[in-house]
Amino acid sequence: MTRKKVKLAFIANDSARKATFKKRKKGLMKKVSELSTLCGIDACAIIYSPYESQPEVWPNTAGAQRVLTQFKRMPEMEQSKKMVNQEGFIRQRIAKAAEQLKKQCKDNREKEMTEVMYQCLTGRGLQNLAMADLHDLGWLVDQNLKEIHKRIDSLKKSASSQVVAPGGSSKSATSEMARNGGGQGPGAGQQEQKPVVDLGADAMQSRPQWFTDWVNNPNENMGFGGDDQMMLPFGDGHGAMWSSAFFP
Amino acid sequence: MAKKPSMGRQKIKIAKIEIKNHLQVTFSKRRSGLFKKASELCTLCGVEISIIVFSPAGKVFSFGHPNVDSIVDQFLSRNPPPNTTTRHLIDAHRNASVRDLNSQLTQILNELEAEKKRGETLDHMRKLASQRKYWWEKPIDELGLNELEQLRDSMEVLKKNVTNQTDKLFVEDKLFVEGNVNPSPFFSANGIAMVDSAEIKPYQMNASSTPPHVQNIGYGHGFF
Numbered sequence A: 001m002t003r004k005k006v007k008l009a010f011i012a013n014d015s016a017r018k019a020t021f022k023k024r025k026k027g028l029m030k031k032v033s034e035l036s037t038l039c040g041i042d043a044c045a046i047i048y049s050p051y052e053s054q055p056e057v058w059p060n061t062a063g064a065q066r067v068l069t070q071f072k073r074m075p076e077m078e079q080s081k082k083m084v085n086q087e088g089f090i091r092q093r094i095a096k097a098a099e100q101l102k103k104q105c106k107d108n109r110e111k112e113m114t115e116v117m118y119q120c121l122t123g124r125g126l127q128n129l130a131m132a133d134l135h136d137l138g139w140l141v142d143q144n145l146k147e148i149h150k151r152i153d154s155l156k157k158s159a160s161s162q163v164v165a166p167g168g169s170s171k172s173a174t175s176e177m178a179r180n181g182g183g184q185g186p187g188a189g190q191q192e193q194k195p196v197v198d199l200g201a202d203a204m205q206s207r208p209q210w211f212t213d214w215v216n217n218p219n220e221n222m223g224f225g226g227d228d229q230m231m232l233p234f235g236d237g238h239g240a241m242w243s244s245a246f247f248p
Numbered sequence B: 001m002a003k004k005p006s007m008g009r010q011k012i013k014i015a016k017i018e019i020k021n022h023l024q025v026t027f028s029k030r031r032s033g034l035f036k037k038a039s040e041l042c043t044l045c046g047v048e049i050s051i052i053v054f055s056p057a058g059k060v061f062s063f064g065h066p067n068v069d070s071i072v073d074q075f076l077s078r079n080p081p082p083n084t085t086t087r088h089l090i091d092a093h094r095n096a097s098v099r100d101l102n103s104q105l106t107q108i109l110n111e112l113e114a115e116k117k118r119g120e121t122l123d124h125m126r127k128l129a130s131q132r133k134y135w136w137e138k139p140i141d142e143l144g145l146n147e148l149e150q151l152r153d154s155m156e157v158l159k160k161n162v163t164n165q166t167d168k169l170f171v172e173d174k175l176f177v178e179g180n181v182n183p184s185p186f187f188s189a190n191g192i193a194m195v196d197s198a199e200i201k202p203y204q205m206n207a208s209s210t211p212p213h214v215q216n217i218g219y220g221h222g223f224f
Helices: A014-039 A063-075 A076-081 A088-120 A131-160 A173-181 A211-214 B020-044 B070-079 B085-131 B146-177 B184-191
Strands: A043-048 A055-060 A081-086 B048-054 B060-065
Touching: A014 A055, A014 A211, A014 B048, A014 B146, A043 A063, A055 A063, A063 B070, A076 A081, A076 B060, A081 A088, A088 A131, A088 B020, A088 B085, A131 B146, A173 B048, A211 B020, B020 B048, B020 B060, B048 B070, B060 B070, B070 B146
Parallel strands: A081 B060
Antiparallel strands: A043 A055, A043 B048, B048 B060
16 A cells, blocks of 8 residues: 555656556556456456557456457447446546535534534524524424424333332332433333423423423432533523523 | 544455355445545556446346447457557547546545544544533433423524524625625625725634634525
């Protein structure tokens, strides 16, 4: 494997070009041979160069002639269907690279927007985002919501299909949350839990009950590692929503 | 969205492949690679090549520079190619267009590599960010029901805000067009030069943590 990247253009330097030719020709012949053996197929390669009066041939003259006769015997259409020259081939490569580039850009955009989304959830404002960013962000949030809804539904379904333990209703709001917050676990004996507070459309204006509960029980509700700074999704970026008293 | 890591480069035995599916995949990949090498050899060293390959299914693939038939005929007939002026003209013309195509290819491959690197940077950033352990950044499958519901609610709020902000910008643009109100980031982000660029605030990051490079590349109506 070469260390330096070679520029895809005619090598001006004569000796460099000749050396490259020798190396690459050898490599090319090796590749044809491997392809033929690995896949059990017929093939031939013919190379005309200014360095040799006779063409270099794989496997050999007789073998190549056999393959070529076989080739010529095929109907014209079959011959030309997968026939390609330099121009056509390079065009194909360009098209393929363009496809990959498009996909990569799309993936990168999604990654970018994921960062933005998480930042917005912790209070970064939307003012500096352009229309295109907002559009993509909205799309991404929708995608996430779809997944979340799906997951919630599936969890609720599996929870409701389990045996209901007696005395489940006497638990306090706090411990209900605590148990649920730590992940679903085997769900043994747990009744399906309704969210402690009914968050209506006015969630933005009033301080929901679960918030207070959560603030009072910081460690129980963390999914992992209670020693981290307690950050809540959707902190006060907009001023209007949550009072900053929530943040220690 | 992460790709499953492939097996990487494995050393294989050069003998006919047993498993039909593997054989077909190998043929497809190696044939493509073979033509690529041939194409590069032609470009780098200015030689004339023809390669003919039969597929396991019996179809024939061929590559040729300047073209398959002229090389094959030359080989079979053992006659040197006609050395006419017309041929030289045709060759020169073809070589010029091949040169152009090669530089186009090089350019797009460079762009692709740059975007791949950018992707890696973003992945790394996400990895660092997720180490800060905000529970809502965990994969959705790892969240408990209550967490999911909280996250859902936060997301719904965010969605509303995005919609509101979008509407706001839309209205601002209309006002700008009609009555010289400050232009919104809508235009500046898309790179369209608007009047009085001093009014346009540069895009800023307010995030306290390491900000990603969210570039306001004008993707027009959004990328998705």
